[in-house]
Amino acid sequence: MLADARKGKIDLILTKSVSRFARNTSIVLEATRKLKELNVGVFFELQNINTLSGEGELMLTILAAFAQAESESGSVGAKMVYQRKYEAGIPVQYLERSFGFKKDERGVYIADEEEAAWVRKIYEMAADGYTPASIKRYLNENGVKTVGGAEWIDSTVFRLIENEIYKGDYIMHKHFVNEERKLVRNRGEVDAWYIEDDHEAIVSPKLWQKAQDALEAKRDYLAEGSVIEEFTEENYPYMNRIYCARCGHPLYKGIYSNGNRLNWGCSGTKRYGKSFCEGINIPDGVLRGAWHFDENMYIGEKQTDKGKKEFTYLKEASWKRRHKKKEPEPIPENTETEYPYREKIFCGLCGSRLVRHVNTKNHKVIWVCNGRKRKGKDFCDGTRVPDIIIKGWGEIKKDIYIQRKDEKNGKKRYSYTSKKPKGADRA
Ligand SMILES: [Zn+2]
Ligand SMILES: [Zn+2]
Structure with missing residues (x-):
């Protein structure tokens, strides 16, 4: 299969599960890496992993953990085996592909000073109250890449901060392989061992803990508003009294995290888009904690330089003294002056004229194929x-035929040519 992949015969390999792909997970890991270099993906159906996906980097790390967990749970006295290995100075492989670590000439994992400096910076920022999202931005802006050479995402930052390997400790059996041969987080199903001072530390236990506390505080903040009750005025006395201070439109309830979290957002943004109003997003718990008003309130949102949000509350009378409720631009008349191109645009599929369609809900104009509309x-x-x-x-001088292309990332791209589509029969 590898030989075929090298010849470019294969784009993607579909396989039932990690265990079917190869008997030993470290072989899986090695093979998927080789394939990844050849730009060939492997899709594991059972684990729902595509090694080429956007988070493929994370996936390979998980596979590595899978390999580790599998080898640990393979023997009865795993701890003994581990200890024997440890005492014999046999290097363990679990720090492989961990940002901040590298192998020395003996094959032992030590801090990689260049990356370790970034790790320390990440912990300092986290301890200082920066959110994973703002740390991610900082790393990407500075051109720092993950072990796999990818950009940082919120979850890779989050997982790094949470990982005890950076203070030199190691939890054995943090993950284990269950009966379905899926890698799952160990929540007490199998014995786990916490090994202190297992390898060289990159941050001090004190800094590590400070970063955890800061993350925990952030999580509490998000969890506020996690109890969702029936939507009555009694449960939510403010539900019909809250407005966006940016545009003056009422806030609506948005439920997130599978119905576990309630936030209030700007209905102006929801209806007319970000260009109409930048919006607001306030967790219910924050609002509830601040609510002691018995009149309409206009709520503003500010981002501090650490990426945290602050909210302001303004009574209706004072808001109205300086602001007016924003209304969307009226839809212009369908004339040549407003749309100089209206006679020159055609469907790239069938060649029919495009005609104007107004979406009254979001006040947006789109041009649609008249052939489709009529026939x-x-x-x-x-x-x-x-x-x-x-x-x-810009200015369109002659007739154009417009086509849409859907990109892999879900974005839509539009292009045009002056060539009539084949077999075009203008409607
Ligand atoms: Zn708004
Ligand atoms: Zn058409």
Whole structure:
């Protein structure tokens, strides 16, 4: 299979599970890495892992943990085996692909000074109250890459801060392989051992703990508002009295985390988009804690330089003294003056004219295939282009045929040519 992959015969390998792919997980790890270098992905159905996916880096780390957990749970006296290895000076492999560590000439994991400096910076920032999201931005802005050469995402920062390996400790059996051969977090199902001073530390236990406390405080903040009750005025006395201080539109309830978290957001943003109002997002617990008003309140949001949010509350009378409720721009008339290109745009699929369609809900203009509109979807799949896209193309001198392309990341791209599509029959 590897030979075929090298010849470019394979794009993606589908396999039932990690255990089916190869008997030994370290072989899996080695093979998937080689394949990844050849840009060939492996999809493990049972574990739902695609090694080429956006979080493939994380996935490979998980696979490494899988390998470790598997070898640990393979023997009855795992701890004994581990201790014997440890005493014999046999290097353990679990720090492989951990940012901040490298192997020395004996094969023992030690701090990689260049990366370790970043690790210390991450812990200092976290202890100082910076959020994982703002730390991620800082790392990416400074060109720091993960072990796999990827950009940082919130969860890679979060996992790094939480990881006890950075203070030199190691939890054996933090994860284990269950009966379905899935790697799961050990929540007491199997014995775990916490090994102190297992290897060279990068941060002091004190700094490590400070960072945990700061993360914990952040989590408490998010958990506020985690009890969601029936939506009555009794349970939520403010539910019809809260407005966005940016645009004056009422706040609506947004439920997150599978129904476990309640936030209030700007309905102006929801309806008309970010360009209309930047929006606000206030956890219910924060609002509840601050609420002692019996009148309408306009709520503002500010981001501190540490990436935390602060909220302000303004009574309606004082808000109205300086602001007016923002209304969306009226939809212009459908004339040549407003849309100089209106006679020149056609469907890139069937060649029909594009006609204007107004979405009254969000006040947006889109241009749609008239062939599809009049003759149905059997005639044409239909091109739909937001007006703002066409405006962005500047002056259009001759007829253009517009097509949409959906990109892998879910984004839509529009392009046009002056060539009529094949077999075009203008409607
Ligand atoms: Zn708003
Ligand atoms: Zn069409």
